[in-house]
Amino acid sequence: MKTFTNGELLGMFEKHLSQMHIPDEPDCLYSPIRYALSEGGKRMRPILLLLSYNIFDDDVARAMDAAAAVEIFHNFTLLHDDIMDNAAVRRGRESVYAKWGGNVALLSGDAMLISAYARLRHVPEAQLPRIMDIFNTMAVQVCEGQQYDMDFETRPRVSVVEYMHMIELKTSVLLAGSISIGAVLAGASEEDARKLYQFGIELGLAFQLQDDLLDSYGDERLGKKIGGDILEGKKTYLMITALSRADETQREVLRHTHLRTDISDERKIAIVKEVYDELDIPHLTEQQIGVRFARAEAMLGTLGTDPSRTEQIRLYAGSLIGRSR
Numbered sequence: 001m002k003t004f005t006n007g008e009l010l011g012m013f014e015k016h017l018s019q020m021h022i023p024d025e026p027d028c029l030y031s032p033i034r035y036a037l038s039e040g041g042k043r044m045r046p047i048l049l050l051l052s053y054n055i056f057d058d059d060v061a062r063a064m065d066a067a068a069a070v071e072i073f074h075n076f077t078l079l080h081d082d083i084m085d086n087a088a089v090r091r092g093r094e095s096v097y098a099k100w101g102g103n104v105a106l107l108s109g110d111a112m113l114i115s116a117y118a119r120l121r122h123v124p125e126a127q128l129p130r131i132m133d134i135f136n137t138m139a140v141q142v143c144e145g146q147q148y149d150m151d152f153e154t155r156p157r158v159s160v161v162e163y164m165h166m167i168e169l170k171t172s173v174l175l176a177g178s179i180s181i182g183a184v185l186a187g188a189s190e191e192d193a194r195k196l197y198q199f200g201i202e203l204g205l206a207f208q209l210q211d212d213l214l215d216s217y218g219d220e221r222l223g224k225k226i227g228g229d230i231l232e233g234k235k236t237y238l239m240i241t242a243l244s245r246a247d248e249t250q251r252e253v254l255r256h257t258h259l260r261t262d263i264s265d266e267r268k269i270a271i272v273k274e275v276y277d278e279l280d281i282p283h284l285t286e287q288q289i290g291v292r293f294a295r296a297e298a299m300l301g302t303l304g305t306d307p308s309r310t311e312q313i314r315l316y317a318g319s320l321i322g323r324s325r
Contacts, residue, residue, distance in 0.1 A: 002058040003309065006316045009050045009060065010043060016064040017071070032096045032108040033115075036075045041091055044320065045178040046071045051313040052182030052196055055305055062124075063185050066131065069119035070178045072112050073135075077142060079109035084150065123185065130184055138177030145170025158235045160244065164205065167237075172204025192303050199317075202296035206289045206321050212236040213285045216273060227269035233258040237288070238281050245279045293321050 004012075017037065022030050046067035053063040082090055082097040083105050089095060097105040123131050148166040152158045179200040183193040215229045216238060229236050233255075242254055257271050276282060296317060300310045 001309075003312055004050070004054050004058075004060060005312060006047055006051070006319070009047055009054070012060065013043060013046050013050065013064065013067055013071075017068055020068060028100065028104055029108055029111055032079070032100050032104055033112055035099070036079060036096055036108070036112070037072070039091060039093070042320075043071060045074050045174060047316065048175060048200065048313070049178040049182035051316055052179040053186040054182075055196075055303070055309045055313065056183065056186035056188045056192075063182055065119045065122040066181050066185055067178075069116045069135070070174070070181070072119065073116040073139065074174060076109045076112035076116065077146075079105045079112065081146065083109075084146075127184060131181055134177050134180050134184065138173050141169045141173045145173070152235045155235075157243075158240055160237070160240055163235065163237060163240050167208040168201060168205060171208040172201045175204040175207070176200030189304060192305070195299050195302055199296050199299040202292045202299065203317050203320070206292035206296065209237050209285060209289045209292065210321055212238055213282065213289070216269070216276065217282055227265070227273075230269050230272045231258055231265055238276060238285055241284055242276055242279050242281050245281075246275065250275050250278070289321065293317075 022034055024030065049067045049070055050060050050063055054060055078090060079096050081087070082095040083102050086097075087095050088098040095105075096108060100108075117135075120128070120131060120135065145166055145168070148162075149170055152163070152166065176197045177200070180193050180197040183196045188196070212229065215236070216227060218226055228234075229239070239254060243251060246254060253271060253275050257268050260268060263271075297314065300314055301307070303310060
């Protein structure tokens, strides 16, 4: 059996996606879809699906349409998320919402969702019911996660447990579902598919926590303005953990700094980060990322396959969390 690298799978997937037919007319429906799918970010979900498939089988071409389905579905959610968030920028360029308007982003997103399901019609008939169950469960849980995220915006208090549940639904289940679909398509046992699903859950939690950390402590070369979550007053893992550890003076700073009109945005970010640093929030977040990633790695070691078969997905997972091993 051949084991493919992440780079090889990415090249194969990009070629497959580029050959997918997207109609020309009506232009305002389909041009945003082409735009959204081009320069498509990390392609993390389809690559994880293909890597999971390749643990058990080397005919990865069989999984390309399913990989396209999860990538199209993911981009559909981004089009709708940008409407809900009034987001002008996505991946360092104009969002579909900003470029074409809300109505176009809504309708093009709907068409992308339909296209995602259409890709799944190529799944072997014997596996289709199981794949559809995984895909449908994943899809509705992503919507549940988005609703919780919006609910948290107006709630005065959100616990760490509630936040972790929200990001599991909004972020992790799409990774886990993609990975599980790849395993099922390749003929993995029910037990191995379940373990890989849990691997995806833990990896997704680590990835989202890292995203929270990088929003405040990262580099603008990542493609988004540093401190955006602070300026929005968003309830991230950092903010929720800080609020749970702060004294009353610090809590007032955390709750109200983003609302101040007498200081610059840069000063607002600096003030909140000073409190984060006082409470050791970056270190605590790094610890939690490490715990989640270690759990994900450990799950790979329990699969009923030769350990060498999991090396590529292990390396790719590490690259997502900034680890070489």
